[in-house]
Amino acid sequence: MxxxxxxxxxxxxxxxxxxxxxxxxxxxxxxxxxxxxxxxxxxxxxxxxxxxxxxxxxxxxxxxxxxxxxxxxxxxxxxxxxxxxxxMTLLPFLRMLKEWSSAHYASVSEAREAYYAEHQDQDASHG
CATH class of the missing domain: 1.10.10.10 (Winged helix-like DNA-binding domain superfamily/Winged helix DNA-binding domain)
Known part of the structure; x- marks a missing residue:
């Protein structure tokens, strides 16, 4: 099942x-x-x-x-x-998440900045 x-x-x-x-x-x-x-x-x-x-x-x-x-x-x-x-069985999974964050969080930050920059312009034009 x-x-x-x-x-x-x-x-x-x-x-x-x-x-x-x-x-x-x-x-x-x-x-x-x-x-x-x-x-x-x-x-x-x-x-x-x-x-x-x-x-x-x-x-x-x-x-x-x-x-x-x-x-x-x-x-x-x-x-x-x-x-x-x-x-202790959770440690390997949390370590993988920590490794992912170290490798990719800069990309997440860049995406957030781009999102806010794009939406700030949209919010200003609708206000």
């Missing part, structure tokens, strides 16, 4: 995108690719992420089985995060 079309909510690809399409999710996974890290270390590796967004992202990744949270009962408690084996 054929997999449902991508426009159907039951499509596995669509469900996977729900997990990894958030930029913070990908960045947190990258921050954990070298092993276990404490919250502050993760936060310092990701520019512009708020404490609230990092906490929310880590909870979602833990919920989805991609990250494990370990609390060491000391004062104050030491909390560490690590990718699970399932979470």
């Amino acid at each position: 054929r997999e449902p079309d991508i426009s159907i909510a039951e499509c596995s690809y669509r469900r996977a995108l729900e997990i990894v399409s958030n930029k913070w999710t990908a960045l947190v996974i990258y921050a954990l690719e070298d092993g276990t890290s404490r919250y502050g270390t993760i936060k310092s590796r990701i520019a512009d992420i708020s404490q609230k967004m990092l906490t929310q992202t880590l909870k979602q990744l833990e919920r989805d089985g991609l990250v494990v949270r370990k609390v060491t009962p000391v004062v104050p408690p030491a909390v560490e995060y690590a990718l699970t084996p399932l979470g």
Whole structure:
């Protein structure tokens, strides 16, 4: 039997995108690719992420089985995060996306600039 079309909510690809399409999710996974890290270390590796967004992202990744949270009962408690084996399976795909971005993002930027230049002229003539 054929997999449902991508426009159907039951499509596995669509469900996977729900997990990894958030930029913070990908960045947190990258921050954990070298092993276990404490919250502050993760936060310092990701520019512009708020404490609230990092906490929310880590909870979602833990919920989805991609990250494990370990609390060491000391004062104050030491909390560490690590990718699970399932979470590590995403690394090759995220690396490919990073490579694509390095190779092609200049072209995307040029296309955006051309688009805005063309549409700015059109917007000015319609205004």
